[in-house]
Amino acid sequence: MSLLRSLRDPADLRALPAEQLPALAAEIRDALVSSVARTGGHLGPNLGTVELTIALHRVFESPREPIVFDTGHQAYVHKMLTGRVEGFDRLRQRGGLSGYPSRSESEHDWVENSHASTALSYADGLAKAFAVRGDRRPVVAVIGDGALTGGMAWEALNNIAAAKDRPVVIVVNDNGRSYSPTIGGVADLLAGLRLRPGYEQALLAIRQTLHRAPVVGSALYDALHGLKKGVKDVLAPQGMFEDLGLKYVGPVDGHDVEVMESALRRARSFGGPVIVHAVTTKGFGYPPAETDQVDAWHATGVFDPDSGVGPAVARDWTAAFSDELVRIGAERADVVAITAAMLHPTGLAAFAERFPDRTFDVGIAEQHALTSAAAMAMGGLHPVVAVYSTFLNRAFDQLLMDVALHRQPVTVVLDRAGVTGADGASHNGMWDMSICSVVPGLRLAAPRDEPTLREAVREAVAVTDGPTVVRFPKGAPPVDIPALERRGPVDVLRRGERADGDGGGVDSTVLLVAVGSMVPMCLAAAERAADHGIGVTVVDPRWVLPVADELLDLAARHRLVVTVEDGGRAGGVGATLSRALQDRQVDVPVRAVGLPQAFLEHGSVGQVRADVGLTEQDVARRIAEWSAVVTERAEQAAAVAPVDGAQQ
Ligand SMILES: Cc1ncc(C[n+]2csc(CCOP(=O)(O)OP(=O)(O)O)c2C)c(N)n1
Numbered sequence: 001m002s003l004l005r006s007l008r009d010p011a012d013l014r015a016l017p018a019e020q021l022p023a024l025a026a027e028i029r030d031a032l033v034s035s036v037a038r039t040g041g042h043l044g045p046n047l048g049t050v051e052l053t054i055a056l057h058r059v060f061e062s063p064r065e066p067i068v069f070d071t072g073h074q075a076y077v078h079k080m081l082t083g084r085v086e087g088f089d090r091l092r093q094r095g096g097l098s099g100y101p102s103r104s105e106s107e108h109d110w111v112e113n114s115h116a117s118t119a120l121s122y123a124d125g126l127a128k129a130f131a132v133r134g135d136r137r138p139v140v141a142v143i144g145d146g147a148l149t150g151g152m153a154w155e156a157l158n159n160i161a162a163a164k165d166r167p168v169v170i171v172v173n174d175n176g177r178s179y180s181p182t183i184g185g186v187a188d189l190l191a192g193l194r195l196r197p198g199y200e201q202a203l204l205a206i207r208q209t210l211h212r213a214p215v216v217g218s219a220l221y222d223a224l225h226g227l228k229k230g231v232k233d234v235l236a237p238q239g240m241f242e243d244l245g246l247k248y249v250g251p252v253d254g255h256d257v258e259v260m261e262s263a264l265r266r267a268r269s270f271g272g273p274v275i276v277h278a279v280t281t282k283g284f285g286y287p288p289a290e291t292d293q294v295d296a297w298h299a300t301g302v303f304d305p306d307s308g309v310g311p312a313v314a315r316d317w318t319a320a321f322s323d324e325l326v327r328i329g330a331e332r333a334d335v336v337a338i339t340a341a342m343l344h345p346t347g348l349a350a351f352a353e354r355f356p357d358r359t360f361d362v363g364i365a366e367q368h369a370l371t372s373a374a375a376m377a378m379g380g381l382h383p384v385v386a387v388y389s390t391f392l393n394r395a396f397d398q399l400l401m402d403v404a405l406h407r408q409p410v411t412v413v414l415d416r417a418g419v420t421g422a423d424g425a426s427h428n429g430m431w432d433m434s435i436c437s438v439v440p441g442l443r444l445a446a447p448r449d450e451p452t453l454r455e456a457v458r459e460a461v462a463v464t465d466g467p468t469v470v471r472f473p474k475g476a477p478p479v480d481i482p483a484l485e486r487r488g489p490v491d492v493l494r495r496g497e498r499a500d501g502d503g504g505g506v507d508s509t510v511l512l513v514a515v516g517s518m519v520p521m522c523l524a525a526a527e528r529a530a531d532h533g534i535g536v537t538v539v540d541p542r543w544v545l546p547v548a549d550e551l552l553d554l555a556a557r558h559r560l561v562v563t564v565e566d567g568g569r570a571g572g573v574g575a576t577l578s579r580a581l582q583d584r585q586v587d588v589p590v591r592a593v594g595l596p597q598a599f600l601e602h603g604s605v606g607q608v609r610a611d612v613g614l615t616e617q618d619v620a621r622r623i624a625e626w627s628a629v630v631t632e633r634a635e636q637a638a639a640v641a642p643v644d645g646a647q648q
């Protein structure tokens, strides 16, 4: 019987003899590699937290004593140890385990949000709640060195350090990396501590040696242990954390379960705020990941576990953006690039290689990225800030009140815009058009293919009086989709057939406004509608904010406007166009197709889009339903309209 599969819950783990733990760790590591090879996932981070998570669940009694994982991508071992090892065969798939903690999956999971740097705030909040209720149970937060570069983490540390009697155990999982090596002063501090001989290792070695000398040994060990400050300062000065009012334990070898357990038990015994500094290696124990210099297999697709080789990665939107930005960088010395610890995932690595002095990694700090970009623009540069769409949420106020209020020429490039699917509700890039729609002076482009992406980036960096945003989805762009004609910024992709009664200012029945990645599906839906005698003109606005006059003119020449966007409907393109038409007193009905304002369950992009009606069949069906209504109304109106001269 598999040791891992014999563990039904952490109580079984706590009952396991210590000498069996190395075998358990090895089995978990094998299970991680073999299952993630089939499903894809965050292999590197989870190989780095095997021993650390075993020790956590042996020292703390989850779920009563909460263990919160920052970002949550490193919680696979936690899931395996809390009764879910069988579910890994469908990891990140519809109906299978989420790739992050999930409250609906287990009472052991407290936080589902995969946006980084939040765990310490959850720990502070939980500890305050328990204190108010007279409960002294400890709360544990596991935070990576990368997440520790996020501003929220320091807001929380400030609060946690203030309460000496609230038992918050902060486990810093320090592997020296976000994707790439972690940057900044915090990273340097941790690196400095990492290089010192481990205080815990030293204590453990002393204990093991001394306890072999029965009488004097134990007394001497206790004396040394009692001198913990002295011993520790010799081994691992950690002034900053202790100056903050936090006890510091470490650095400890995060891959030694016994040392980790010892450190965690001591941390638990303090009964107040304490940091346990665990030093780990991303990808530990699987050489293809451990030795990967780019990102230690932070996130991987399916691969052959024996060779470590996966399928060739298709050219994607990110590569096209990356290539165009390098071209622009060669022409414009004022263009600089900013990443929030995601240089490679957002396509800035090539720019960094070519222009290292014009590339800035600010850590997982999107707020700082936007405001410092505003300042760089004030200093005469044109910054390009590349982030995943969902992480722009983190920097909304900075976009609004630092970039836009000061009308600074900053370009924000949003990768992973729209449904991303497998990473679940907190990763879908469905909020950006809604939040950008309220920002005065902001221009937003949603290119439909590689040529319009390249064009949009160039147009964006040419803007000098305010923020520009360019959004595109995860994956590969479609084959190029040429326009029949361009009216201002608006590309006409298909002219709708005229129906009986059209003419006299009506070009066709339906104006279908297709946003970005929705264009191919909308063209197909228009063909389906045409097969049923419905005339559909398809346009791509390219720049969806602000609403172009030419789009309003086109809308006025149709009986019905249907917008289709890979974003939330609230404040989306449909809502914004509808308001612009009202402002111009154009009463053509608008029907908006988009994502519901909901947290969408993980699954493939196709599954999630099908769930919410973003398919050619659904769009065609709805066009037929809506156009039947407007056509009937038009016919009724025509029937009762006075004939010239008659019945006056
Ligand atoms: C606000 C935010 N920005 C960016 C990301 C993307 N992201 C996911 S994990 C990660 C790196 C995390 O590094 P670290 O905290 O050190 O954890 P590790 O993967 O090293 O265990 C990043 C940047 C995110 N999840 N949240």
Ligand SMILES: CC(=O)[C@@H](O)[C@H](O)COP(=O)(O)O
Pocket: 071, 073, 114, 298, 299, 345, 416, 420, 423, 474
């Ligand atoms: C955990 C995290 O936020 C990212 O690593 C996320 O998994 C993005 O994955 P992709 O880069 O595959 O879209």
Ligand SMILES: [Mg+2]
Pocket: 144, 145, 146, 173, 174, 175, 176, 177, 178
């Ligand atoms: Mg890290």
